[in-house]
Amino acid sequence: MMRVDKVEKRKKILEGALLVFAEKGYHKTKMVDVAHKVGIGKATIYEYFRNKEELFFSLIELLETRLLHFIEDAARSTEDVESRLKRVINSLFEVYIRWENAFRVLLMFWAELLRKGETRPIQEKLKDFYANLMRLIETIYKDGLKKRKFKEVMPPEQFARSVIAMADGLTFQWILSNKSFDLIDSGRKCAEFIVNSVTA
Amino acid sequence: MMRVDKVEKRKKILEGALLVFAEKGYHKTKMVDVAHKVGIGKATIYEYFRNKEELFFSLIELLETRLLHFIEDAARSTEDVESRLKRVINSLFEVYIRWENAFRVLLMFWAELLRKGETRPIQEKLKDFYANLMRLIETIYKDGLKKRKFKEVMPPEQFARSVIAMADGLTFQWILSNKSFDLIDSGRKCAEFIVNSVTA
Amino acid sequence: MMRVDKVEKRKKILEGALLVFAEKGYHKTKMVDVAHKVGIGKATIYEYFRNKEELFFSLIELLETRLLHFIEDAARSTEDVESRLKRVINSLFEVYIRWENAFRVLLMFWAELLRKGETRPIQEKLKDFYANLMRLIETIYKDGLKKRKFKEVMPPEQFARSVIAMADGLTFQWILSNKSFDLIDSGRKCAEFIVNSVTA
Amino acid sequence: MMRVDKVEKRKKILEGALLVFAEKGYHKTKMVDVAHKVGIGKATIYEYFRNKEELFFSLIELLETRLLHFIEDAARSTEDVESRLKRVINSLFEVYIRWENAFRVLLMFWAELLRKGETRPIQEKLKDFYANLMRLIETIYKDGLKKRKFKEVMPPEQFARSVIAMADGLTFQWILSNKSFDLIDSGRKCAEFIVNSVTA
DNA sequence: TATGAATGAGCATTCATTCAT
DNA sequence: GATGAATGAATGCTCATTCAT
Known part of the structure; x- marks a missing residue:
């Protein structure tokens, strides 16, 4: 109790x-x-x-977990690889929109980590977060390659990294610009463009 | 005296x-x-x-100007549109590598701006920065479309935004990951992928 | 708690x-x-x-209130007007002697207020303080006039102002001179002189 | 030169x-x-x-000298004692009105001197100033006593002190109240009251 | 367990004074 | 002699953290 x-x-x-x-x-x-x-x-x-930092770090952990779960759920669909890829990419945008505050806080935190030479256990969490995200997308892409649905426009790791980069970057611009464009729509178009470009 | x-x-x-x-x-x-x-x-x-804030803002302005100039120089080439687009995209990565500290500071600052509801004159400078960057890429893309070298995979504005997003996002990951991958190479591959995907 | x-x-x-x-x-x-x-x-x-200034202003308020109460008490006596006037004038000196530190601080503060063009809410408090003091003495003087105990050597307001001026001025000299004369005695003589001069 | x-x-x-x-x-x-x-x-x-303090102290000296000269000039008249006394008292007010800034600065300085235990050579200057002022008025009063023009309402020193106190105090109130009353007129009435009260 | 009260370490900023020319 | 540039000492105020209840 x-x-x-x-x-x-x-x-x-x-x-x-x-x-x-x-x-x-x-x-x-x-x-x-x-x-x-x-x-x-x-x-x-x-x-x-224990202190303010631990409070903040705990929050970061929580948010990273929450976001990852959301995206993993999107990847668990049983559709064909194209749809699955599209769905995951879309979920990257959706998750940021749905938990906009989380994105703000996470980005702040990540930016802080940019300080030269900063190395802390909390950074590992972040790397895990990105590693999980990448594995998710890599897996789908490799799956598509194996099934001959996709062509290898670049190495799977590179592909995953690029997809995530685009999602991060677009969301970043979206918030910085005070949401002056439709992120969902932009995201969808991005997803389509990417999927089309890799579809065999 | x-x-x-x-x-x-x-x-x-x-x-x-x-x-x-x-x-x-x-x-x-x-x-x-x-x-x-x-x-x-x-x-x-x-x-x-006048004070610490003004020192910081002056620095931001200087960096934004410096970065923009570098990229504008890259766009001033007289080659064909494909090469120019590639060159500009590559410059997006190069500029961040060359002035890594600038990128760190700018991103920190941008992340600070994410605070809900923050609105200050300095934000306008940032919008100008992005607006200039986008205009640059939009212009090249439109030029390519006119010359039938590119096909319209998405609206020019959207295209420019996506390209910038990818550059920002990749560089971001690169620094966060302690430069654990080759950003120049990744950038080059990205540029090729993008240019290939839009080439008619 | x-x-x-x-x-x-x-x-x-x-x-x-x-x-x-x-x-x-x-x-x-x-x-x-x-x-x-x-x-x-x-x-x-x-x-x-809130800050140093508020601490100081709060102190000023407290001291003004404290001093005023002391003098008002002296005025509440039920004796004849001559005695009451004498008693109040004496209290003007006594109060400064009894709370010498208060006088130091108040005078410092008042002197600060002399700065050209300074206008602040706290000045109003000071005006109230003097207004109350003057009303006290005016009332007694008018009372004496009505009862034909006093003759009108000058307008009541002017009279009150002069009495207060003398008390302030003498105390001022007393402190500046390192208490080199007997303020109580001087004050008493002043009071007698004034009361005699206005007694019909 | x-x-x-x-x-x-x-x-x-x-x-x-x-x-x-x-x-x-x-x-x-x-x-x-x-x-x-x-x-x-x-x-x-x-x-x-040498420094800010010496600048200030030099200014104080200059002002004290200037004020004293003005009042001494007033006392140098050859009229009868009553007129001379009146003239000197009036000059006490006039001098402050004419050099209002000087009064502000001097009072500020005097108030600073109130700080407990402060003892400095500059204080001696101030004592000299007051001593000179008092001697001036004492002399006139004693002269009047000798000539049987005045009656001894209080010891000459005390008389001088009271007269100065009243002038200081009234001027003080005048400035604090933003000159809300006619100081010259008040001063004249004070002078008359005092002279009348001591005239035999 | 919960919390308001207490506090010292920390930092931006000011300004009298010095100094190089 | 005159002066603008340079600066360290000084201080008001904030806030994370501890503590007493």
Whole structure:
């Protein structure tokens, strides 16, 4: 009983932290802001997270997991490879739209990681995230190649990386431009273009 | 009277700021760090920039201008459209490699801008930057379409956006992964893939 | 939950601030000095006052109120007008002697207000303070006139202003001269002189 | 020739300093403000004054001398004692009105001196100033007593002190109240009241 | 367990003063 | 002699974290 409470409250804190971090960014977010958003006392956060960094990192982990699950679900379809590829690419955009705040926070975090020479365990999580994403797309692409549905326009790893890059990049522009274009539509067109270009 | 080339010194400070910001990020960069890197007293920075934010924004402006010039130069070639498109796409990668620190700092800054609802004059500069980049690529694509060298796989605007997205996204992954793959090569392959896919 | 009497602590801080401001003046007083005098950490002051200026202004308000109450009490006596006038004038001196630090701080503050063109809400408080003081003395003088105890040597407002001026001026000299004369005695003689001069 | 220049420039600096100090107060006055007001370079001030404090103290000395001379001139008249006393008292007000900025600056300075335990050579100057002022009025009062024109309502020293106190106090109120009453008129009435009250 | 109170480490910024020319 | 450039010492304020209850 107690245990459930703990887990539940932890989630609630992370949920609040997501909102505040997305709005203010890491450095401008005060612990008291998060506490206030959740409706608890400042010190209570420290019962669940060692410090601000751990709170943030826990949130990152949660978001990465959540996003990955969403995309993996899309890949689990039983259709033909073309459709599956299209569906996965589309899911890359959908996931960012659906959890826009998550994207904001993740991108912020990734940008922070760009600091020269920064190396931390949390970076490994990020690499895992990307590795999983790539494996997903690589697998589909290789599958298509084996089935002679796709032609090998570039090595599978490269292909996967490019697809992800395009999704990241487009979403990035979309948010930076204050959503001044239709990301879903752009994404769909991208997906089609890519799939067409690799279809044998 | 001490004769000092104000413009030159300003540049020196920005150069030092670039190094420190790239290494530590905006918030962890102390004015005294920058001063030390440049080899001056910290108060001297305030003779050239009103405050830390203005120093940072001035740096952003400088970097955006510098990057844009580099890419514009690549587009000024007189070759056929396919080559010009390839060259421009390649320059997108080269510019980031050549001025890696610039990319780090710019991305950090852009990520900061993701904060919900943030609107500042400096954002306009960023939009200008992207607008210029897109115009460049759109122009080449449209030119190719007119000359029947390219087929219209998607609207020119969309095409330009996608190309930039891919460059941004790949470079992003490249830095995040500690340069674990060959960005120039990946870029070249991307460029070829794209150009091939649109060539009539 | 720590139970703290917020009001009491606020008072303690103001008490400490009074001592330090009286000793060092506004500008040379550091927040850490005040904190140290009170025996708390400097950040704690900011729990009770927004900033240094607000701390100072709050102190000014407190002192003005305190002084006014003391003088009003003196005026509440039920004796004849001559005695009441004498008593109030004497209280003007007594109050400054009793709360010498308050006088130091208030005068410092008033002197600051002399800066050309300075206009702030806090100035209104000062005007209220003087207005109350003047009303007190005017009332007694008018009362004496009505009862034919006093003759009208000058308009009541002018009279009140002059009495206050003399008290301020004498106390000022007293402190500046390092208390080299007996202010109480001087004040008493002044009071007698004034009362005699206006007595019919 | 050089010498005259030096003295003249020194005066110009003090004149500028008076304006700036009167407007901003000691602490908010920056050396560069003074330099700018005078129309010279910052460093030039240091050719004439060791530092900011010496500049300020020199100004104080100048003002005290200037004010004292004005009042002494008023006292040099050859009329009867009543008129002379009246004239001197009036001059106390006039001098402050005529050199309002001087009064602002002097009062600021005096208020600063109130800081507990402050003892400096400059304080002696101030004591001299007041001592001279008091001697002036005492002399007239004693003269009047000797000539049986005045009655001894209080000891001459006390009388002098009270007269000065009233002038200081009234002028103080006048400036604090944004000159909301006619100081010259109030002063004249005060002078008359005092002279009447002591006239035998 | 929950929390408001307390706080010191940390940092941007100002400005009197010095110095090189 | 005159001065603009350079700067370090000084300080108000913030905020993550701890602590007492």
